[in-house]
Amino acid sequence: MAHILIVEDEKSINDLIAMNLELVGHTSEQAYEGNEALEFLKHNTYSLIIMDIMLPGQDGFTLMKHVPENIPVIFLTAMGNLSDKVKGLNLGADDYIVKPFETIELLARIEAVLRRTNRSSKIFSLDSTVVNLESRVVTVNDSEIELTLREYELLEILINNINIALSREKLLKLAWEYDYFGETRTVDVHIQKLRKKLNWENRIKTVYKIGYRLEVDQ
Amino acid sequence: MKFWQKAFIGILIVFIISINICLYLTSSYSFSLNMKRDSDRTLGEYHFIMNGVLETMDSIYYREPASLTPSAIQNIMRSYAGYYGKQNVFLELKDSKKVLFSNIPPTVTSEIDVGSLTKDSYKTKVLSANGINYLYIVGKLGGPYEDHTLIYVRDLSELYNNHSQLTRYLISVSALVETMLALVLLLLLRKLTKPIRIMQKATHKIAGGVYDERIRMPGKDEFHDLAENFNLMANSIQEKITELDKNAHDKQRLVDNLAHELRTPLTAIYGYAEYLQNTNSSEQNRIKAARYILTETDRMKNLAFKLLDLALVRNNTLDFQPIIPLELLQQVKSVLAIKLEEENVQLDISSSLNQITGDFILLQSLLVNLVDNAVKASPKASSIQLSAYFDTVPILEVKDSGCGMEDEQTALICEPFYRVDKARSRGSGGIGLGLSLCREIAHLHEARLRIRSSPGKGTTVQVIFTTSLQPSENSLMHKDI
Structure with a gap:
């Protein structure tokens, strides 16, 4: 998957991002200040940079000028006012996330930026199931499987958040794209169908009192 | 209305009224002087004519009493009237109610009121007829001719003409003077009230938020003092405003910083808690996450206590x-x-x-x-x-x-x-x-x-x-x- 540079001076946040990226299968390098990040950029190339704005050494806005144009950047900052956002996006950032953020949101945005810049892998395969994320074709043992729109969207969300348990409410909100009150059983039904259709009975785990998790060996 | 306009109109009205009163008094005084001079002269003339007529009649009477006929008297009067007629003087001689001679225009005659006259007395009066003013004198001829009344009428047109001419002249002069006065007054007032306008402009600017506005006022008058005091006031206002701005700015920065300081540990705590809840990760990672939650909580606790200290100290x-x-x-x-x-x-x-x-x-x-x-x-x-x-x-x-x-x-x-x-x-x-x-x-x-x-x-x-x-x-x- 993608190789990502994290530039964030708060060690706790930096580690948090790195640990979550590791979960979903990305690799990362961590820089804690501006000049350090500059050194990393000189020697390596990355699929994506997640960058804080208030950094010791050089701040994010200055650093942005040294980032090669073909590497997408997501600003991650506590400065949530509009002018900072506009400034960040004007400098060529691909997205702008304000602290505090949720892990799922961060991962979704990373995925979106990677896909937009054609850096995410388009094929996801697990066991005998292969999902083509571009053509939206799903095959099991080379035979194509028919999925409804909701089932496919649920599948994509699970794939983007592998190894992270998602609550039924969250899944409803993400896959059905609105707050669906009451019937979280709808999710259970769809998950059952997905498990059956993709032979993932042991992959899509039910997490007690929380929801579901697509587990992949790391 | 602006101050200078009020002052201008006020002063102008007072000046115009007093100038015109002065001119009116001058002109009427001069008219009455002329009138007096004229009537004195006329009175002299009247006595001269009366004595002349009396003596001539006497001399004719003594020479030949019978020859003093009305026609003779008329002849005497005619000669006088002919002479004085050139000077706009008209004469009339009456014997009781009977007119012996008259060259007075009939319009005037009707106005004359002879009334009761005693011997040697006379009466003067100004009367007007057809818009022309006449001075007339009525008196008894005296001597043996007590029944005879001599009426003298003088046309005063010249005097009145002179007077109205003078009045016209004075009116035009006063109009000219008043116009010039108005112009000079206007310029003077504009100049004198200039400091007020300067200050007005400055206060307007300061009221609009331009606190670094100052007044430069040359001179040593009250306006200069006022301007200096005003500048002092503006200075202190500016200082206060700057201080308030700075305080507000500091407060804003404190709040911004506080938000930042709160967001970071909150993000971390939330993130690690999510991580612990939703993932099936290694023991090592779980311990790491829990440790971060503990340290970040500690940091928030410190922050809360320090903020509390700060608030307590302040209050x-x-x-x-x-x-x-x-x-x-x-x-x-x-x-x-x-x-x-x-x-x-x-x-x-x-x-x-x-x-x-x-x-x-x-x-x-x-x-x-x-x-x-x-x-x-x-x-x-x-x-x-x-x-x-x-x-x-x-x-x-x-x-x-x-x-x-x-x-x-x-x-x-x-x-x-x-x-x-x-x-x-x-x-x-x-x-x-x-x-x-x-x-x-x-x-x-x-x-x-x-x-x-x-x-x-x-x-x-x-x-x-x-x-x-x-x-x-x-x-x-x-x-x-």
Whole structure:
């Protein structure tokens, strides 16, 4: 998957991002200040940079000028006012996330930026199931499987958040794209169908009192 | 209406009225003088004519009484009338009610009222007929001709013409003078009220928010004084506004910083809790996440307590009491004893003051914060000097030989949430509020903080008391303890 540079001076946040990226299968390098990040950029190339704005050494806005144009950047900052956002996006950032953020949101945005810049892998395969994320074709043992729109969207969300348990409410909100009150059983039904259709009975785990998790060996 | 317009119209009206009254009085006085002169002359003429007529009639009568016929009298009168007729004088002679001679225009005759006249008396009167004024004199001829009445009528047109001519002249002159006066007055008032307009403009600007507007007013008059006072006022307003702006700005920055300081640990705690809940990760990662949750919670706790301290200090009523500085310093040392031991830093205390006035708890908190900072900046096995002494005013001083700071950092160090070395300070649980707290406490004691530092050499922080609260120099102890 993608190789990502994290530039964030708060060690706790930096580690948090790195640990979550590791979960979903990305690799990362961590820089804690501006000049350090500059050194990393000189020697390596990355699929994506997640960058804080208030950094010791050089701040994010200055650093942005040294980032090669073909590497997408997501600003991650506590400065949530509009002018900072506009400034960040004007400098060529691909997205702008304000602290505090949720892990799922961060991962979704990373995925979106990677896909937009054609850096995410388009094929996801697990066991005998292969999902083509571009053509939206799903095959099991080379035979194509028919999925409804909701089932496919649920599948994509699970794939983007592998190894992270998602609550039924969250899944409803993400896959059905609105707050669906009451019937979280709808999710259970769809998950059952997905498990059956993709032979993932042991992959899509039910997490007690929380929801579901697509587990992949790391 | 503007002031200068009011003044202009007021002054102009007063001037016009008084000029016209003067001119009117002058002209009517001159008219009455002329009238008097004319009537005196006329009266002289009348007597001359009367005597002439009387003598001629007498002489004719004595020569031949029978020849004094009405036609003879008419002849005499005609000759007089012919002569005076050129001077616009008309004569009439009556015997009782019978007119012997008359060349008076009939329109005038009707107006004449002879009335009762005694001998030698006469009556003068001005009458007008057909718009022309006449002066007439009526009198008895006297002597043997008591029944005869001589009427003298003089046309006064010339006098009246002269008078109206003069009046016209005066009116035109006054109109000219008034126009010039109006112009001069206008210019004068505009010039005199210019300072008012300048000030009006300036106040308008200041009211609109341009606080650096000042008035330049040359001269030494009241307006100059007013302008100077106004400038002083504007100065103080500007200072106040700048101060308020700065306060608002500081508050905003405090809130921004606070938001940032809260967001970071919140993000971390939330993120790690999510991680623990939703993932099936390794034992090692779970411990790491839990440890981060603990440290970040600790950081938030510190922040909350420090903010609470700050709020308390700001709202606290102070408990001022005499303090023996040595006791204060010893107390500080005992509070920090464990930390000093951990870091292996020596704290030397000395005091040459026997008393200061202040809030013991707050001053202790201040010194603990300062020494705590000094410990953080000091290398292992170094020493920190904490002393109280007198140098024109009482001073408490914390001196370390640690890493020191650049000048820019020294200037910013009292700002809330400012940290010289972010990573290191966070590692030791600092949140950047310590010196803000110290500054507040110092303010409450009417003291100020003086921070001197040079990189690599160490930092000296002095709490300089500038208040009358403190005992004077004679209470100073002269030997070090």
